[in-house]
Amino acid sequence: MHVHEDGDDKVVGRRRFLVGGLVGAGVIAAAGAGLIGLGGNAQAVVLEEFDELYKGRRIKGWAVARGANPQSEVTVDGDALHIMSNGDGTYTTSVNHYESFDSLRSAARRAVETLGDLRPESPPTHHGH
């Protein structure tokens, strides 16, 4: 997936900045999409963005639609939580790998409930989605 060709930190940082700045508009025009590497003529639509304290943990996340497969990031106290987008628009995480959630926020909240005081750890490899 081309969004992972750069160093993850840099890409995530740029996207978070841009998405954060445009979330009120709801839609990122093609020119903006190009800046964050979404490419082509596709319009990227902000599906969700949140930043909240839940059960004592800081959860932040965003999801942007680009074609069928949304791009998304979630962190729990700054640690990346691995997110999968499902074919019906729901989300699954590495902490609750056998559950689907209607929103990224509910996926993040459920991960916090399951983790307790633990941290998510990112897999060393990332391929396919």
Place this chain on the structure above:
Amino acid sequence: MALIRKNQANLTAAERSSFVNAVLALKASGRYDPFVRLHIDRGNGDSDFSTRIGHRSPSFLPWHRKYLIEFETALQSVDPSVTLPYWDWTTAGSTSSLWANDFMGPNGTSTTNWRVNVGPFAFSTGNWTLTVRSDSANFLRRNIGAGGLRLPTAAEVTSVLGLTTYDTSPWNSTSTNSFRNYLEGFRGPNLHNRVHNWINGTMAGFGSPNDPVFWLHHCNVDRLWSQWQARNPGGTYVPAAGTVDVVDIDEAMNPWPTTPRDMLNHSSVYTYQ
């Protein structure tokens, strides 16, 4: 001669002990953790939108059949008397001897963030430290029945076994009227996925094989597939050929050269008692 896989509820005390000791021996020799690594890597790579092999796809069942055979072969190298037991969730719940201190060990405790504190796989034994994982817990966790979840019932299992089509397009977690997807649990009454969630803790995440009950759970999933195959001799694995991102019947299932067709008849390798 084919191995015989038994219901865990019918194992003798000696058989329970042999199974536990063989699992602990694999862990001690470093041969257990690569199985966890394999599952995490496969799960991480399976997507509704791209390649999907181990989960959310037709090859969910033959991939895990191969995975279980590999693990059973490893157990056999330690103790040739050991085979994989299966856990019938419709008859063995939270009070089952499955969770006794001489077998899988009990539920975790809330005061220790659901750490399992006794039994052969408790962290305190020094024999069961989680090193390959998707969260910071180096100890086994269970939060059985979290959120009021219940195990699948016999009626729910029967309803899924009654589906006559192995799988349907688009061959992922959204497939409807698909025996595979309803057994996996993304649609229908939710069988396999729900059992992972019912145990919760370690079993809820990518690193679920870190809980040895994973093998008994998946052995039951495999047994149900075997029952379905017997009831549907004409309902073979699909898709047959040319399917993007999905393993067709004669294509290899990463990381093995094994194809779904290779896994259809297990009777020369093992049978269910």
